[in-house]
Amino acid sequence: MYYRLFMLLGLIVSLGACVSEVPTGQTNATVTGSKPAPGSKPSAGDGATGSRGVPAELIPASDRATPTYYAIAQRIEPVARRHCRAAGLPNCNFTFLADIALGRPSNAWHTRDGTRPIVIVSLPFFEEVENIDQLAFVLGHEVAHHILNHQPRGRVDIETSALTEALDAHREGGNVTEAHQRGAVAGRLQYSQEYELEADALGARIAWESGFDPAAGATYFARRLNVPSPVHSTHPPNAARLAAVRRVIAGF
Structure with a gap:
């Protein structure tokens, strides 16, 4: 496996x-x-x-x-x-x-x-x-991606956008290959930020129900640099993610 x-x-x-x-x-x-401790080697069982x-x-x-x-x-x-x-x-x-x-x-x-x-x-x-709250929040975020079925949904987004761009290029006599690639990128960017915020929200709830403090966990975002251009990023700005999580937590 x-x-x-x-x-x-x-x-x-x-x-x-x-x-x-x-x-x-x-x-x-x-x-x-x-x-793992420095110099240690995992056994086959690990x-x-x-x-x-x-x-x-x-x-x-x-x-x-x-x-x-x-x-x-x-x-x-x-x-x-x-x-x-x-x-x-x-x-x-x-x-x-x-x-x-x-x-x-x-x-x-x-x-x-x-x-x-x-x-x-x-x-x-x-x-x-x-x-530990920050680590628990991130683990909650990752399992939330699975629960929300984001990978299969993301592949559909990419494939649909790529096919749409390619068909438009074919009708207009453009470069189909370039249009297909451009559409795939656009499809990935269109929904990925939304998926991240969805995973943040459910991840905060999972961390809270597991006995951790999601408010303390979400401060992880305050320690990371924002990407230069959020418009072209798969992730929302960190400040926006932190604010969104705090709003979700307020409703618990």
Whole structure:
């Protein structure tokens, strides 16, 4: 399962990355319990490459390798599963992985292996968050993407927009290939900011129902730089996300 997942990482990053803006540069070791000890190597039971072909850079969250991450995921998972089942999705068995590859940027993202939902967090991200509430909020955000069916919906958005642009170009005698590519980009941008805000809202609720403080968790956005041009970004401005989450929390 994990081998197939690893082979799709390029597509995953383009469709599922949720905290990919450039961080402020300030790191924090508050959640270092999520990070394997320096010099330690995961055993085959923790996800190292073994007979099943599991790539060594993706290790399951565990109380031995990533204790803080594991503890938070254990509280998030049953709440996420309940919301997932209420949404009628076919697979609500969440898997939480840590990407321990050297040189990986700070990021957290979601994907699917078939129908199975996967959440992956890179090691630099654990240094970036300030407290467990921020990590819990981000995990809630990622599982919310799955519950809200954002990846399949996003693919439909991209394909529909690309096809529409290509057909228009064909009728007008334009470059169909360029129009198809242009439409795919437009389709991705058209709804992705909306999806991020939807995931923020549901993620805040999941964090709250899991016993964390989503208001404290959402302060994560205050520590990240905005992208230069929000119009051309897949993510809303951080200040807007923080304000939207606070409005949602006020209604709990």
